[in-house]
Amino acid sequence: MDVITSAAELLRRRRPERPVLALRPHAAHRAAKWFIANFPGRVLYAAKANDAPQLVDALVEAGISAFDVASLVEIERIAPIQGAELYFMNPVKSRGAIVRAHRDFGVKHFAFDSEEELDKIVEETGGAGNLTLFLRIACPNTHSLIPLEGKFGASPEEAPALLLRARQIARRLGITFHVGSQAVVPVAFGEALKQVGQLIVSSGVLVDAIDIGGGFPSRYPHSDPPELVSFMDEVVRAADELAVRHSCELLCEPGRALVAEAESVIVRVDARRGNALYINDGAFGTLFDAAYSGFRFPARLVSISRRKSKPVAEFALYGPTCDSSDYLPGPFVLPASVREGDYIEIGQIGAYGRVLANRFNGYGEYDEVILTDEPMLSMYATPEEQAQPALKSTA
Template sequence: MTKPASEMQKTIWDNPSDIIRSRAPDHPVMAFSPLALEATARRFLDGFPGQVTYAVKSNPDPSIIRVLYKTGVTGFDVASPAEIDLIGQIAPAAARHYHNPVRASAEIAHAAKAGIRAWSVDSQSELAKIIARVPPDGVEISPRFKLPVSGAIYDFGSKFGAPPELAVTLLQEVAARGFTPSLTFHPGTQCTDPAAWESYIRTAGDIATQAGITPARLNVGGGFPSHRVTGAAPDLEAIFALIARVTRETFGASAPALVCEPGRGLCADAFSLITRVKALRDGQTIFLNDGVYGGLSELPIVGNLDRIEVLDPKGQPRRGEPLSRTIFGPTCDSVDRLPGELDLPEDLKDGDYVIFHGAGAYSTATNTRFNGFGEMEHLTVRALG
């Protein structure tokens, strides 16, 4: 059926159900609410006691960068030459923190030419590579240290981070070479336990004391949680307050300036992924038109996103009793399955829509076209509910 001209020309929808009623999409749709992103950004800017930067890797969509920059986010955590250049083009006056601690020599040269002035390291060999290629004048280098993970979904320390004793040596070398010495850490993704930040901040104080160096800044990393599961949203303000209090207690009058670099915590809740049921097999197993090779790629690692809404093709909610079901994606691959089971209404039918709210992080950036699937449309909405 041909859509009315008013619907065909529409560029901003009211909400995901409006998209379903107007478009009846057969492919996955990522609905983006700039207003929701702005609200989360203001929550960080108003509450965090320092500079807020955005970890570009979580979702590098230029629309996100523009909204954050306009809202007042003045820095971006970049992990590659491509991300360095992206921010340079969209937000040229913003600070770019190159905090991926492992880089090829050519990547260091690219970053230096681009004017990068904030780096992190977690090994002596990587520090030596920077020292050999980057003049120290006004350049900050932050040793990145690690502790056993606590309260997070998965542990960045398995790949990155120096033990505290090595961080002492690195901090001393950074200062001795004339660079601005700072410290950084990452407590782990989706970290809902504020105590993780407390342990890291107090360890940062120990490192500084042992090194005899006062760090200029302390970057408390990302890890700030998004609203993944049904129930109360994460208490970001409690985390912000703890970070401020523990930093004062640990460093006193010589407290370093604070920096954070949320990715998921900023962007996830500004997006909802609209998927469609392509098959309900014998009333039990559900096949969606998107899965772990698409916008749901990280679910097998971090667990199901259970803030879910089920609508019929007219955009009306299904209200049947919840029934636990196995959910597969569209590809001809048995790995394409969401972990465990999800509770979905018992009156769900073929052609219905399953909306995953809070799906903006590590979804579009990792979407593939495996098996000929993965086409994803990006549309703008005023609200997500």
């Protein structure tokens, strides 16, 4: 894979026909280093967020050795990494996936949120005595842009009995929750940890681990959350109030926060109709969240000439498929002069972009490059780093 300085340098070399996934492994590496240094416990990477080998390698090089996996496919992909420890945290798994995860890949960390799921895990692991079981509890998602509540999680009424039964089975017992994706208020974690503390007291069951899940945010034009250190301060404050704090391991499962800014997509404008641009990637590609989750991504014209780029205007985008829902309302702020044949770099698609892309209408094929410049937006880069035109890649 080519390693170049920027999207502009790519266009100096060639004019790609397909959209281009532009990876920045150094950004993922830096994010992982920050989390490992600042989270008061163990950091798992949520493998569902991005499976690009270059980014996973960068996370491992930074010190990530544990992974939240949600399927057998993810287990098969991550298991070959030397020293990888896998946490099968999907609360509903097939019996076959449980068998293979435990028998073939040595997985011993499992999540559950019902008596039926707990029964499945016990039965399909043969009553193994070396399991770490995490009870997934329901918690409010009021502080996140993408709520995840409703599908998973034991209710406050169900949780005490489930915790007591699992305590009798598990070698190690944990509680886990998820505050929702792109949580923008630190107190989301404090409120959930308070709920965990109340559950421990009401059930009378001591736990060995608390997994606070993912939800840590990245920066977008429509969502500029507080600095991540404020989230860590809230986690430390709330965890210190737990009766089991000094005997209990803390874990987290960042996905978006580790890889969102580590990948962008470079697209071509195939038509302009007023303030609507028709581009060669879209809702059925890496820009799903722009169409269906209301996300606005940073965008910039990739210029290799001295063409003036001001004034700017707000644009909506259409993807390349024949489906009218392939529409990205944005708005995307770009030079008013943008026209057919121009290329645009759309940033912050490293979280869930490539893994949601499909082949509808024959699209969904990409070229790939590694860029060594800085992301358009960053939770981690210093102002000096953001001002630098290029950085040495970790790849």
